[in-house]
Structures are given as structure tokens and as C-alpha cells.
Amino acid sequence: MDSLLLTRRRLLAGAGALLNIGGIQIAWAQSPAKAPPARLVVVMLRGAVDGLSLLAPHGEAAYYEARPTIAIGRPGEADGLLKLDSLWGLHPxxxxxxxxxxxxxxxxxHASGSPDATRSxxxxxxxxxxxxxxxKTTPDGWLNRLAGVLVGDHATPAAQRLQALNLGPVMPRIFSGDATVASLASGQAAVTRGVLDRPRFAGAFAELYSGDDRISQAVREASATRAEIMDRLASDDPKADQGALSLxxxxxxxxxxxxxxxRDARVRLAFVPVGGWDTHANQGNGRGQLANRLALLAQSLDALAQGLGDRLDETSILVLSEFGRTLKQNGTGGTDHGHGNVAWLMGGGVRGGRVHGRWPGLDAAALYExxxxxxxxxxxxxxxxxxxQRFRLADAALARVLPGMDRRQPVGLFAERSAA
Known part of the structure; x- marks a missing residue:
């Protein structure tokens, strides 16, 4: 009899369970817990990073022939590549x-980028x-359009607050558009309180813009957004930033x-612009100018992942650059504006530990122009x-974010669909 005495907790535990009582089978399933909302951080390497140094095809002789002094050494050599497989190595x-x-x-x-041929x-x-x-006539950026799709067409400004966040004081092209975007100041200004954070001045400022016109509404939303960012960034330890890596x-x-x-689940989209990748001269190899910049980038991406903590599982970090650089080094030990490059994807759900896409090779006949x-x-x-795969956008919503795109075969970056 004891085997037939089931508590409600035991009955509801698990999913897809099968119960047999007196030869009668009863199946039940629990609704799975709703997955946390997907998030996206886009990191733009402005200046065209050299993807052939960042992720180098050490298995191709043409790579070393074209770059006698700036090619990254083979795995195992001093300042050589970190071997990923028989073809690929990561910059040390x-x-x-x-x-x-x-x-x-x-x-x-690898071998990814914009199909447009410009070198500007x-x-x-x-x-x-x-x-x-x-x-050139597109009025808005795709990350702003994505923000609009996620929040809906009739959302209030308050509902959009902190959904999209730009790192830096200048609003970038990718976030231009109708959706509300907040800015997080870089450097010490990110947490420095100013005059308007003092109650006396804040009250006077609020009274000045207490009307119903669009400017007053925008000012109030901006003030509320800043207050919430300052609150989220407040540290329990005022010395927490001291000694941190800083380049x-x-x-x-x-x-x-x-x-x-x-700390704030409302922040679903963020943009991080990183300049300084235009290496026309003295690029270096395993050491030098480019290596110093890549070390900064690695520290920054690691810091972002560490800051996210467990939230990295629901976050996709996408690293892009406008185009790559020439295969052959130039006369000043650098590389000039090129075409194909490498994109990164880091975070939850990604089919990591592999290089995706079709590698065209570096034979002369395979090179662009x-x-x-x-x-x-x-x-x-x-x-x-x-x-x-991460935001579960249907075809109509995808077309709003990426209008005019001829969607090809999925790249296969994710193992399975995940909840938005």
C-alpha cells in the first residue's frame, strides 16, 4: 500500500514522468520554467582589426609567405600562436x-564580413x-530596430528605460532611431556624481522641466535613467575599483x-565601441602594437564576462569589425585595408570551441581582388x-531588423533554439 501513497509534491516533481497504479499508466508533464530573456552585447572594433593575426591559419604556408616579419609564429615557437587545431591558432x-x-x-x-566592396x-x-x-539612406541602426521589436510599437518611455545601453558619450550609428537608448559614461565619469545628483539642484531642475512638452518628458526620462544607472553601479566598497586593470x-x-x-534584467542590448585597429605601420607579430591592443581587448572581454557572472549564460557577445586587412604586409611593417575578416561569438548557447563558416583559403586564385x-x-x-536562435525572432521581425537581407543557410552558431 505504501507504494500507492503519493504526496502532491512527489506527483508534481519532474517532467515527463510515468506513474503505474494497479496496471493503469498515467503520464504527466510539468511545464518547463521559462528561460530568462536573451541579451546581446555588440563589440565593434573600429579601424578594421587584422583578423589574420587575431585568428591565424598556421596550417597554410601562404600565410607565412605573405607576411615574412609580421606573421604570428607557429604554435610552440616563442610568442607563437595558441594552437586550436591543425589549421587555426589564436594570437598569444x-x-x-x-x-x-x-x-x-x-x-x-572566419572569412566573414560585409558584402559591400568599400575600403572606407x-x-x-x-x-x-x-x-x-x-x-546610405537607411535612417536608423539595426540594434535600435531590434530594441523597437523587443519592446513593441506602443511601449511607454518608462518601459524602454535601460533596455538598450551604449557605452560612451556619443550615440553610435547602430543605435540611431526611435527606440530609447541610455548612455553609460566611460572612465571615472561613469560613477562620479555631479551637481544634478544633489537633491537641491535635482529638485530645481525637475521643476524647470515639469511640463508635458516633448523636451520636458525627454529630460525627465533621462534623469530617471541616470538615477537608476547610478544606483545599479553603486559599490558596497568605495575602493572596489582601485588596482583594477586599466588601459x-x-x-x-x-x-x-x-x-x-x-543586476538589472531590463538591460537586454548593449554596444561597446573600441577604436585603434588601423595598423598601417609597425603592426608587430606576437609582440608589438597589435599585440598590446589585443591584450587590452582580451582583458576587457574577460572583465565583461566576469561582470556578467551567471548572466553570461543568457548573453551573446558579438565582436565585429568593419573589414579585414590585406594578406600581404606592406613596406612599413603593417597591413592595408582589406575585405574578409573574423567575427567572434561568446556566451550562452554558442557552439563554441570551433571555427564556423567556409574557409576559402589563401591561394592566389581564392583571394578577393x-x-x-x-x-x-x-x-x-x-x-x-x-x-x-537566441531572441526567437520570426521572419517578419527579422526582416524589420535586417531589411533587404537575402537570408542564406544559418551559420549554425547555436546548438539549439533557446527561449527569448
Whole structure:
């Protein structure tokens, strides 16, 4: 008889269980817990990073032939590549990223980029941030359009507050548009309280803009957003930032961004612009100018992941750059504007520990215009994988975010669909 005495807790425990009572089978299933909302951080490496140094094909002789002094040494050599497999090696300055690769939380898409042929930084960044390569008349950015899709067409300003966050004082092209976007100041200004944070002045300012006109409403929303950001960033230890890694403040900034996203589930979209990748001269190899920048980048991405903590599981960190650089080094020990590049994807659900996309090779016949890595994966297909698999956008919503895109075969960046 004891075997037939079931408590309600035992009956409801588990999913897909099968109960047999007197030869009668009763099956039941629990509704799975709703997954936390997906999040996306886009990191833009402005200036066209050299993807052939960042993730180098050490298995191809053409790589070393084209770069006699700036190629990264083979795995096992001094300042050589960190071997990922028989073809690929990671720049040694990116060593902090290796553990994410080994955990399956980091993957790459090589030979990716914009199908537009421009070698202009300004135009290429504009096209990548608008999500419409070759079209200069697009009024808004794709990350702003995504914010609009996520919040809905009739959301109030308060409902949009802190959903989208830009790191830095200048609103970028990718966030231009109708959806509300907050800015998180970089450096010490991110947590420094000013005159308007004092109750006396804040009250006077609020009274000045207490009307119902659009400017007053915008000012009130901006003030409320700042107050909430300051509250989320307030540290229990006033010395918490002392001694932190700081090269132009970026690791500290990304750590704060990660902490803010970990503390406030409303922040679903963020943008981090990182300049300084235009290496026309003295690029270096395993050491030098580019290596120093990549070390900063690795520290910053690691700080972002550490700041997110467990929230990394629901976050996709997408790293893009407007185009790559020439295969051959130039006469000043650098590389010039190229075409194909490498995109990164880090975080939850990613099929990490592998290089995605079709590698075209570096043979002369395979090069774009006889000089550059060809593009075999449109960067918008990488973005679309994130939007479809992590945010579960249907075709109509995807078309709003990436208008005019001819969606090809998914890149396969995620193991399975995950809840939005």
C-alpha cells in the first residue's frame, strides 16, 4: 500500500514522468520554467582589426609567405600562436580567451564580413551598423530596430528605460532611431556624481522641466535613467575599483557594464565601441602594437564576462569589425585595408570551441581582388543566427531588423533554439 501513497509534491516533481497504479499508466508533464530573456552585447572594433593575426591559419604556408616579419609564429615557437587545431591558432595576446574556447563558450566565424566592396572606414562602419550594406539612406541602426521589436510599437518611455545601453558619450550609428537608448559614461565619469545628483539642484531642475512638452518628458526620462544607472553601479566598497586593470579604462568599463547587466534584467542590448585597429605601420607579430591592443581587448572581454557572472549564460557577445586587412604586409611593417575578416561569438548557447563558416583559403586564385581574404559568410547571417536562435525572432521581425537581407543557410552558431 505504501507504494500507492503519493504526496502532491512527489506527483508534481519532474517532467515527463510515468506513474503505474494497479496496471493503469498515467503520464504527466510539468511545464518547463521559462528561460530568462536573451541579451546581446555588440563589440565593434573600429579601424578594421587584422583578423589574420587575431585568428591565424598556421596550417597554410601562404600565410607565412605573405607576411615574412609580421606573421604570428607557429604554435610552440616563442610568442607563437595558441594552437586550436591543425589549421587555426589564436594570437598569444588573447590567452585569457582560451578558457572560454575550451569551455565551449567561444566560437569564431572566419572569412566573414560585409558584402559591400568599400575600403572606407566611414562607409563600412555605417553599412555594418545600419545593417544595410551599400545603402546610405537607411535612417536608423539595426540594434535600435531590434530594441523597437523587443519592446513593441506602443511601449511607454518608462518601459524602454535601460533596455538598450551604449557605452560612451556619443550615440553610435547602430543605435540611431526611435527606440530609447541610455548612455553609460566611460572612465571615472561613469560613477562620479555631479551637481544634478544633489537633491537641491535635482529638485530645481525637475521643476524647470515639469511640463508635458516633448523636451520636458525627454529630460525627465533621462534623469530617471541616470538615477537608476547610478544606483545599479553603486559599490558596497568605495575602493572596489582601485588596482583594477586599466588601459584606456576599457577593462574597468566593461566590468561595470557586465555588473549593471547582471543586476538589472531590463538591460537586454548593449554596444561597446573600441577604436585603434588601423595598423598601417609597425603592426608587430606576437609582440608589438597589435599585440598590446589585443591584450587590452582580451582583458576587457574577460572583465565583461566576469561582470556578467551567471548572466553570461543568457548573453551573446558579438565582436565585429568593419573589414579585414590585406594578406600581404606592406613596406612599413603593417597591413592595408582589406575585405574578409573574423567575427567572434561568446556566451550562452554558442557552439563554441570551433571555427564556423567556409574557409576559402589563401591561394592566389581564392583571394578577393587578388589581395584579400574573401568573404564566404555575410555578417548579417551571423547576426540573424543570434536573432533567430537566441531572441526567437520570426521572419517578419527579422526582416524589420535586417531589411533587404537575402537570408542564406544559418551559420549554425547555436546548438539549439533557446527561449527569448
Amino acid at each position: 595576446a588573447l590567452a585569457p580567451m582560451l578558457r572560454y574556447w575550451q569551455r565551449g563558450q567561444l566560437g569564431f566565424v 572606414h566611414f562607409d563600412a562602419q555605417d553599412y555594418m551598423e545600419s545593417g544595410t550594406p551599400g545603402r 584606456n579604462g576599457l577593462p574597468r568599463d566593461t566590468a561595470r557594464l557586465g555588473q549593471l547587466m547582471a 587578388g589581395r584579400d581574404l574573401a568573404i564566404t559568410t555575410d555578417f548579417r547571417d551571423v547576426v540573424a543566427d543570434v536573432l533567430e
